[in-house]
Amino acid sequence: MPISAPSIAALLGKISRTPLSVMEVCGTHTVSVFRSGIRSILPPTLRLVSGPGCPVCVTDQGEIEAAISLLDRGAVVAAYGDMFKVPCKGGSLASKRSGGLDARVVTSAMEVLSIAVENPDREVVFLGVGFETTAPATAALVSEAARRGVPNLSVLSFHKRTPPAVELLAADPDLRLSGFLLPGHVCVILGHAPFRFLPEKYGLPGVIAGFEPDQILLGLAEIVRQHEQGAPALRSVYGTAVKKEGNTKALGLLEEVFRHRDAPWRGIGTIPDSGLGLRKAYESFDAEKRFSLSLLPGAPPAGCRCGEVLTGKIIPPECPLFRSACTPLSPVGPCMVSGEGTCGAYFRFYKGDRS
């Protein structure tokens, strides 16, 4: 019989002695933590810090501006839904769509193939956004478009790799994190190897967990246990879904289509080797090349402290714009736009600052 969340929480309270700060890297974890009210049942010794794992939030201002410029140039721009509301200088995909330009919500990358085939006289661009969970679908789209020779389809790849960002945070002396809760779905693709540096290089626990509240609590219990016993390791509590070697098919597809490159992370800056650009062999599907875009890191909105929020240095209520100038309705920074953004989650679910 699975152990219930309340009993894991009770267990956590018993074993947790030293104060610990654990980062949940992924936005899906962040939202699940808030939605289930996990913080309110954690022992006082355990602090959860939200990390940079919301794909919308870390997409750079300059990248969104580039996407919008393609709409202005008459292209059909297809993107996942939560990109639509992110504001930048030129508006947002949603406001451009209201203005009559052709921005379309898709739920899978493959849909873009049919859009391109059905509109042979239009340029159709897919915004490749997300981490290792969504990048394989983009890779599959590019590979399929190449196989079928679809000339009017291209991809603007803003895909990002999780491990380099996690390493940056693990090495940050200001953060003093005691361990990482790693996203199960990313590790289903990547396997264990890319995160081994956590225990090996930094002596930190790295625990791969699923997104249900009981799985998150189990992951936290494992981190606490490793700490109390002085035995940091990379472990999965995600069950059989995570194979040590990852999903070799998806990894093969990523390898075939993408190369690593430096990428700008909103509010954090450029992280070496953390981006996925199209390989030379697929150059003709690269929207950056096709439209001669030069991606400059955009300036973050004035006053927005997303960078510090994304690296867990402050919590959103500490940002002076939180809830005053910055709300989900008129977001200043992307952390407020996305359903998985830390500021948005604090806004919707956090009781502490309201009562």
Next chain:
Amino acid sequence: MKDTAITLGHGSGGRQSADLVSHLLESFGKRGIGPEMEDAALLPGGYAMTMDGFTVSPRRFPGGDIGHLCVCGCANDLAVRGASPDFLGISLVLEEGISPEEVSSYMESAASTCAELGMTLAAGDTKVVPSGAVEGMIITGCAFGQIRTPRTLSMSSIREGDALLVTTSVGRHGAAIASARFNLPVEGLLSDCAPLWPALSPLLHLEGLRCMRDCTRGGLGTVLCEWAEASELHFSLDEDSIPVSFQVKSLCDVLGFDPLYMACEGCAALAVAPSDTEETLRILRQSPLCGDAAVIGRVSSAEPKGMVSMRTSIGGERLVDMPWGEILPRIC
């Protein structure tokens, strides 16, 4: 209104919709929140009236179609204010090119729902617009009926200590539409679209019945947030007692939606005095539509006032806020 253009977010039933309506009502010298923002207007002489437009895509969905939806939507707006659905007007705006067979099939399902309710079609209008001016068709219903309760059912009647109920499991209409729109078929997922009058009318004699609302756009979460705000009381919900079907849960998991904010078309939220709660449940459960009816929370004078909080399945606490903007599927 701060926004410079009207966006789809203004049509999603959440905070932005409320802003838009307030803005539009300014010319009439009316405020946007409070008692004036109920589902149907109570008119002098004991009558109630409501209007509702529908532009659902796809027009035929698992569990119904736009004709059935139009009659249910209008009739339910009357029913939750204690008025019988007596008369209906329908206005059709048709895009040139739509097939007459398709349109009459919606009229047939509208007619059979009217027949079921004893509702009479009293007025109608048709317009045809050039292709591209609307997507397929827009159907607008206007319903008129007689108030059958001696007490005014309204948000302003909600009191501290009241129980909060739902009449059936939540989110099925929104989930069925999303499953059709995003091409994610879920076995056994049907819209809950149905007329509520037969289930709600036997409650009208209960003195403890305070307020009812059908949870359409924006879902149960939006209704309760509006009630909490208008009554300036605190609403506390118990996550485990909110009925959500397995199908709705799984679709919401995939798309990153919250069942609390998914539209319903045959589910009402009720506020009832403690003395009549049991009787309300007993009566509701006699209706074939309301087998899952449940008490899901309480109204109190606790802090924070004007807000909704929830005790989660794992024993945690969190806020329930109104949805903001257009509800879009997430990335991963």
